[in-house]
Amino acid sequence: MVETQALVELRGITKYFNGVKAVRNINLKLRGGTVHVLMGENGAGKSTTMKILTGIYKPDQGSILINGQEVHFHSPKAALEHGISMIHQELSPVLEMSIAENVFLGREPVYSGTPFINYGRMYRETKKMFEDLELDINPKRKMKELSISETQMVEIVKAVSYNSNIIIMDEPTSSLADKEVEQLFKIIRKLRKDGKGIIYISHKMDEIFTISDDITVFRDGEYISTHAANELTQAVLIKNMVGRELTEVFPQRKKAVADETVLEVNGFTAKGLFQNISFQLKKGEILGLTGLMGAGRTELVKALFGMIPFNSGTIKVNNQAVAIKEPKDAIKQGIALVTEDRKGEGLVLPMSVKANITLPTLNKVSSGSFVKRGAENKVVDEMITTLRIKTHNKQQLTETLSGGNQQKIVLAKWLLTNPQILILDEPTRGIDIGAKSEIYKLMDDLTQQGYSIIMISSEMPEVLGMSDRIIVLCEGRITGELTAAEATQEKIMQLATPDKMEASS
Numbered sequence: 001m002v003e004t005q006a007l008v009e010l011r012g013i014t015k016y017f018n019g020v021k022a023v024r025n026i027n028l029k030l031r032g033g034t035v036h037v038l039m040g041e042n043g044a045g046k047s048t049t050m051k052i053l054t055g056i057y058k059p060d061q062g063s064i065l066i067n068g069q070e071v072h073f074h075s076p077k078a079a080l081e082h083g084i085s086m087i088h089q090e091l092s093p094v095l096e097m098s099i100a101e102n103v104f105l106g107r108e109p110v111y112s113g114t115p116f117i118n119y120g121r122m123y124r125e126t127k128k129m130f131e132d133l134e135l136d137i138n139p140k141r142k143m144k145e146l147s148i149s150e151t152q153m154v155e156i157v158k159a160v161s162y163n164s165n166i167i168i169m170d171e172p173t174s175s176l177a178d179k180e181v182e183q184l185f186k187i188i189r190k191l192r193k194d195g196k197g198i199i200y201i202s203h204k205m206d207e208i209f210t211i212s213d214d215i216t217v218f219r220d221g222e223y224i225s226t227h228a229a230n231e232l233t234q235a236v237l238i239k240n241m242v243g244r245e246l247t248e249v250f251p252q253r254k255k256a257v258a259d260e261t262v263l264e265v266n267g268f269t270a271k272g273l274f275q276n277i278s279f280q281l282k283k284g285e286i287l288g289l290t291g292l293m294g295a296g297r298t299e300l301v302k303a304l305f306g307m308i309p310f311n312s313g314t315i316k317v318n319n320q321a322v323a324i325k326e327p328k329d330a331i332k333q334g335i336a337l338v339t340e341d342r343k344g345e346g347l348v349l350p351m352s353v354k355a356n357i358t359l360p361t362l363n364k365v366s367s368g369s370f371v372k373r374g375a376e377n378k379v380v381d382e383m384i385t386t387l388r389i390k391t392h393n394k395q396q397l398t399e400t401l402s403g404g405n406q407q408k409i410v411l412a413k414w415l416l417t418n419p420q421i422l423i424l425d426e427p428t429r430g431i432d433i434g435a436k437s438e439i440y441k442l443m444d445d446l447t448q449q450g451y452s453i454i455m456i457s458s459e460m461p462e463v464l465g466m467s468d469r470i471i472v473l474c475e476g477r478i479t480g481e482l483t484a485a486e487a488t489q490e491k492i493m494q495l496a497t498p499d500k501m502e503a504s505s
Contacts, residue, residue: 005031005032005067006029006031006067007030007031007066007166008029008030008053008066008084009028009030009064009065010026010027010049010062010065011027011062011063011065012027012061012063013025013026013049013059013061013062014059014060014062015048015052015059015060016060021221023045023048023052023218023221023222024221024222025062025223026062026218026222026223028049028223028226030166030197030199031213032165032196032197033194033195033196034192034197034213034214035192035198035213035214036197036198036199036213036214037201037208037214037216037229038050038199038200038218039202039208039215039217039237039241040217040218040241041219041242041402041432041433041434041435043221043390043402044218044219044220045218045222046201050086050168050199050201052064053073053079053168053199054076054084054085054086054168055074055075055078055084056076058073066082080162080164083163083164083165083166084168085159085162085164085167086167086169087156087167087168087169087170087172093143094143095142095143095144096142096143096144097143098143099137099138099139099143099146099154100119100122100123100139100140101122102143102158103154103158103161104122104125104126104161108122109121109122126139126157133153133190134186134187134190135157137150137153147293147294148176149176149180149293152172152176152180153183153184156172156184156187160191160196165195165197166197167196167199168199168201169188169198169199170201171201171430172200172202173202173204173207174430176293178292178493180293181207185207185211188200188211200212203430203431203432203433203436204459205234205237205238205433206461208229209229209232209234212229213228213229214226214227214229215228215232217237217240219240219241219243224240224241225240238433242433249433249436249440249465250461251444254444254448256284256285256447256448257283257284257285257447258282258283258284260282261280261281261282261283261319262282262283262317263280263281263316263317263335263452264279264280264315264316265278265279265313265315265316266278266313266316267312267313268300268304268310268313268315269310269311269313270299270303270308270309270310270311273296273299273300273308274299274303274473274476274477275476275477276477277300277478281421281454282452283420283450283452284447284450284452285447285468286447286466287453287454287467287468287470287471288455288457288463289301289455289471289473290456290457290463290472290473290492291473291496292474293458295475296473296475296476298340298425298456300473301423301425302337302339304324304335304423305327305330306327306330307326307327307337317333317334317421331360334418334419334420334421335419335421335423336415336417336422336423337425338414338422338423338424338425340425340429342403342406342407342410343406346406346410347398347406347409349397349398349399350397350398350399351397351398352394352397352398353380353391353394353395353396353398353409354377354380354395356398356410357379357380357383357409357412357416358379358380359413360413360414360416360417361379361416364379364416365379377394379416380394383412383416387411387412387442388408388438389401389405389408389409390405391405402431402435403430404431404434404436405435407427407428407435407439408438408439408442411439411442420450421451421453421454422446422451422452422453423453423454424453424455426456426457427443428440428457428459436462440465443455443466455467460492463492464484464488464489464492468484469481470482470483470484470487470492472495472496473496474495474496474497479496480495
């Protein structure tokens with residue numbers, strides 16, 4: 001790693017909350033014109049450190065240096081004034097306002113000597129910024145009209161508009177398809193060429209080696225190491241992150257698939273979302289469902305679960321035709337859905353671990369209108385132990401846990417409904433490699449016990465590593481089915497790409 005003057009440097013940063021260590025002795029040096037990837041398991045201290053760097057928290061010990069000069073941030077505004085901006089994983093645009101209004105929110109240009117906003121100037125300046133980043137998006141469009149990827153690009157433009165030399169990107173590709181990721185990387189390379197420094201937080205091994213110059217690892221709230229990206233292997237990086245070797249990220253799948261069909265879908269159609277979908281799911285099988293963003297994967301499983309209506313088609317569970325019009329119908333048929341948005345749809349974050357786990361099954365631990373606390377505590381303790389949920393106690397607020405442990409809580413609450421069919425939509429999105437390995441092992445264990453799983457995933461290694469069979473969707477239609485033995489990334493991408501689909505039809 002070439003030693004040059006750092007844009008920003010953290011030295012010995014330490015932070016305690018109520019006497020409990022959050023981070024200790026954290027060091028980080030970001031050089032201009034580089035992408036510095038920050039790695040670590042959930043709970044490693046990445047978010048706390050970035051909140052200190054952006055002025056949200058004040059460190060108890062340590063120092064922050066900008067261009068070699070020590071600075072003290074008392075607010076996020078102070079960090080912005082020193083050229084530090086952050087693109088958060090959870091995007092929060094003002095949907096009814098235009099792109100330009102979102103970019104300049106709180107600092108709108110006004111006509112000289114008046115309080116009136118100069119919209120013409122605002123739109124011109126926003127358009128110029130988009131053009132500089134080679135993005136073709138009309139700044140007058142409302143945010144609610146944009147795709148997730150376009151919204152992500154607007155957030156990048158907003159960060160650049162502060163004249164920030166230091167840009168923090170937290171899981172920027174978590175909701176992007178491969179083509180959109182490449183567009184993001186193109187923008188990052190341009191920012192790097194312009195001398196900007198980027199702190200890039202991600203759990204995706206393939207992309208961090210594509211885009212990074214330097215890699216720093218945190219573990220358990222402490223600084224572990226920094227290396228030039230070209231000096232690291234994936235195996236060494238994982239060992240630094242988790243403190244042990246993960247020789248098998250994906251478990252060796254034992255043969256669990258039976259001849260018995262537990263779910264059969266025929267001619268399933270929801271106009272404008274998906275059409276003429278037909279497939280079967282076997283007992284003990286992990287059926288991978290993949291495709292590009294907008295292929296209709298999530299809409300399909302939400303319709304199966306009764307969350308959105310469908311126009312035609314039949315559903316059979318254990319060879320019996322069933323009517324599913326709302327989620328409670330699906331639950332009665334032994335179907336459970338772990339949605340891709342665990343925070344928005346899967347959990348009540350301000351509630352406790354215990355309350356979240358038993359929420360769908362309170363009737364099973366109640367007598368009349370009263371919850372039997374002993375029975376509730378017993379099933380919650382069993383789930384915490386079985387799924388190895390890391391929590392101080394069952395009363396801990398769910399929002400304070402790492403992403404991997406939050407995902408386990410969502411799984412726990414649905415396992416208590418005694419499903420035979422588990423639908424997992426992006427089951428490892430936004431969680432670290434160690435937690436991913438635990439989720440994969442859990443999925444394998446569940447299939448050994450006779451559960452059947454439909455897994456939606458945008459991560460190709462996950463699809464290939466965990467699926468017994470793979471169905472590919474493109475523009476709302478099934479374009480192919482592959483066994484685990486015959487599936488490759490190239491074959492899946494050919495089936496998932498619209499122009500390939502048209503050429504073969």
